[in-house]
Amino acid sequence: MAHDWGDGTRAVRAGLPEPEKYAAALPGPVFAAHYHLPGEPTGPYTYGRDENPTWTHLERAIAELEAPDPGSAVETVVFASGMAALSGVLFSQLRSGDVVVLPSDGYQALALLREQLEAYGIEVRTAPTGGDAQLDVLEGARLLWIETPSNPGLDVCDVRRLVKAAHSQGTLVAVDNTLATPFGQRPLELGADFSVASGTKGLTGHGDVLLGHVTCRDAGLAAAVRRWRKVVGAIPGPMEAWLAHRSLATLHLRVERQCANALALAAALAERSDVAGLRYPGLPGDPSYAVAAGQMRRFGSVVSFTLPDRQRAERFLEALRLVDDATSFGGVRSTAERRGRWGGDDVPEGFIRFSVGAEDPEDLLADVLHALEAAAAQ
Incomplete structure (x- = not known):
């Protein structure tokens, strides 16, 4: 059931299962490579690379925090790192011949991704974050990647303006929200198709977990990202996922x-x-x-x-x-x-x-x- 709670209440309650007598409020990590699976494999948990109950709780929690409003149906996919999450969006959506627009002043590792994207026959265009300069190179792009505030220069672009221009020509929009966190900015509320972040940073906040996530409003986009995670195996460990969920409360x-x-x-x-x-x-x-x-x-x-x-x-x-x-x-x-x-x-x-x-x-x-x-x- 959706609740119109404040940020603090949402943080401490996010993703918790329904109370069960004598059970922990937040169940401990589930360490499982496989699950009991008699008969047809129709249940939610079949193999450890596909799903894990600890991920499920964390994904529901982050989705609650990223949602534009309490009634929004959004889906989150968690990854082993922020780079895995970022790659999950780019490589699940882009094909040879596509155009992607990246910030020229964004996260340093974007340069490594550019090399790989171009090796796959994807055209990469770049422009600075400030002044909404990415609009100048947006024509014909399949995907626009925004990082606002940018890292490390802290420039900001008008997400609503860029989303409007992108969507008017059928371009998808992903926002790297690592620096802001969902309590600083909600990209889906601003119209973006993907909210992406490294949970290694502010989301978990203690410098002891590598994690990433992608949140989408469109179930089809989320399914494509989830499939990419399965194919490449960029999955978080259950202990990391549990530590991340525990950290969300603060x-x-x-x-x-x-x-x-x-x-x-x-x-x-x-x-x-x-x-x-x-x-x-x-x-x-x-x-x-x-x-x-x-x-x-x-x-x-x-x-x-x-x-x-x-x-x-x-x-x-x-x-x-x-x-x-x-x-x-x-x-x-x-x-x-x-x-x-x-x-x-x-x-x-x-x-x-x-x-x-x-x-x-x-x-x-x-x-x-x-x-x-x-x-x-x-």
């Missing part, structure tokens, strides 16, 4: 705290003369603020900025005490990194991607400001 709390901390950090950085290129979609005055405010409920936990050079950035990261130098984002513990070290993003050498955690804001701000002063003094 998603609302984590997102609220992290977004508040991110805004406080962005405001503090805006006062610094040694910080350039500051971006946070929730900061009034940010180039993306107006568009983001029209389609996002919360603005995410990632702040980006640039220090004068590579050396200053590295000294800043070394001086931090509450912040880990790591390459993920969305976790309860703050992390930061100099993105230029990977070589795949078009960013300055001193560019910092900062993932804001759930620490006390006073402690976090003090640590960051101290590290900035220490980096400048050397």
